[in-house]
Amino acid sequence: MGVFQGFEHVVRENEPLAPFTWFRLGGAAEYFAEPTTVDELSRLVRRCDQEGIRIRLLGGGSNLLVRDAGVRGMVLHLAAAPFCEIKIDGLQARAGGGAKLAHLISRCAAAGLGGLESLAGIPGTVGGALHGNAGTQSGDIGQWTSSATVMTRSGETLTRERDDLRFAYRESSLDDLVIVDAIFTLERDDPEILTKRLQKNWIVTKAAHPTGALCxxxxxxxxxxxxxxxxxxxxxxxxxxxxxxxxxxxxxxxxxxxxxxxxxxxxxxxxxxxxxxxxxxxxxxxxxxxxx
Ligand SMILES: Cc1cc2nc3c(=O)[nH]c(=O)nc-3n(C[C@H](O)[C@H](O)[C@H](O)COP(=O)(O)OP(=O)(O)OC[C@H]3O[C@@H](n4cnc5c(N)ncnc54)[C@H](O)[C@@H]3O)c2cc1C
Missing domain, CATH: 3.90.78.10 (UDP-N-acetylenolpyruvoylglucosamine reductase, C-terminal domain)
Known part of the structure; x- marks a missing residue:
């Protein structure tokens, strides 16, 4: 693995992608990595940039179809703990791009922070949801987002503030290579009421999904x-x-x-x-x- 010398502990070759996708279909990634820190992610991104290797970001794989032939280049998966953290501070929640959206929603409801419960039932990660402005009839993730930390294709980390962010139906301006984490500013509410609302929204959203069919x-x-x-x-x-x-x-x-x-x-x-x-x-x- 000459091009990834020094990254042998995180980079795998010819990694089947089907198990990472909701469809459970598709071929392998030429290179696949689960970096363990933001710094390691940055160094890996820089190495790919230097070597002219294309990078793709994989979240929960719930909005992806991987072709049978698989993909050339590097697929990055933010599964390590530093990318999945969720922290609550006052009216704000900060979540890593690899955190499960469902975890963020339930943590916020339990802490008495309302807003994101309208997204209950949408699978995937916080990064995937921000990339495509995931939403339901009752709202989308963009309306609660106050800033995001992103990494560019040259491995530089930047903060995108609210004024710099645009969200529309299933679209966002967050098209940087990696959404590392984001801050959501929410509304104070009663945890019990929020949990009930979350459960109701979950039932309504799930009712629109095919029953019994995982894929x-x-x-x-x-x-x-x-x-x-x-x-x-x-x-x-x-x-x-x-x-x-x-x-x-x-x-x-x-x-x-x-x-x-x-x-x-x-x-x-x-x-x-x-x-x-x-x-x-x-x-x-x-x-x-x-x-x-
Ligand atoms: C049963 C089912 C029901 C669904 N219902 C809804 C719904 O009600 N509303 C809705 O909006 N969507 C819905 N979806 C679609 C899907 O769940 C959302 O689009 C979800 O937000 C995708 O997140 P993911 O982590 O799975 O992203 P992935 O499918 O892994 O990736 C999608 C895109 O996001 C990018 N991406 C992922 N993580 C990052 C990151 N950290 N940084 C930068 N880019 C990243 C990927 O590169 C890719 O371009 C549904 C899907 C399923 C399977």
Whole structure:
């Protein structure tokens, strides 16, 4: 591993990515690393920069489809403790980019800090949620974010303050290489009421997800004034299949994968859905899921 001399303890070669993704599909990463400190992350990023190695960030893998051929370059995973810390101080919560969003939400509710409970039921990490401004009908993560620490492609760490941040539907200006951590400014509320609200929101969000199917992901963004699911239904695609991938029968914006499915099955089905929806409704659906 010549290019990663000195990083042998954190860098692995040819690491299968399927176990890290919600779909449980896809090939391996040429290089994969779980750095243990911010400083080590920075040195690793600099080494990749010097060697011209492309870096991708993996969160909880709940918004990703990894192609069967896998990915060239480096995949970074912020699983080590310093990237998953959550600290509460007054009305503010600071969370690492690798922290589970669900942990942040429940810690805040228990501490009597309200706001983020509207996101209950969304899988993934804080970094992934900030990158795509994850949200539900009741709100999104961006509205509670006051600043974020990011790392650039040259390994430099910067703080992005609220005035510098833009959030829109499933989009944010936080497109730096790594979201290292973020601060959320929340509202004081009764922990018991917050916990009840959290549970209610969790039930409402989960009710919209396919039941019993672990390997299912919502694929498209809702276009303005419509839901992607209703357009897919209108195009007659509920239950449509490609190999072992199927348009979910209870929520058509999800693709469900069965035993023996490949990423190619999913990608082909996505293409069929896009083409048919455009043909039959005139709407060009935009992907929410990222394809690597
Ligand atoms: C069953 C199910 C239900 C869902 N429901 C919702 C919903 O209601 N609302 C909603 O908004 N989404 C929903 N999603 C989509 C998904 O959960 C969100 O997009 C989530 O925020 C993705 O987070 P993740 O950590 O899994 O990111 P990943 O899928 O791992 O990555 C997504 C993107 O974020 C980037 N990223 C991840 N971590 C970092 C980091 N630390 N720094 C920089 N970039 C990073 C990745 O590079 C990639 O570009 C759902 C998904 C599933 C499977």
């Amino acid at each position: 299912a992901i919502p694929i498209f963004k809702d276009p303005e004034g419509a839901s992607a699911a209703s357009l897919i239904d209108k195009a007659g695609l509920r239950g449509a299949r490609s190999g072992q991938a199927e348009v979910c029968r209870t929520n058509s914006n999800f693709i469900v994968v069965g035993n023996g499915a490949t990423s190619q099955d999913v990608e082909q089905l996505i293409q069929v859905v896009r083409n048919k929806v455009a043909e039959r409704t005139g709407v060009d659906l935009e992907l929410q899921t990222e394809i690597w």
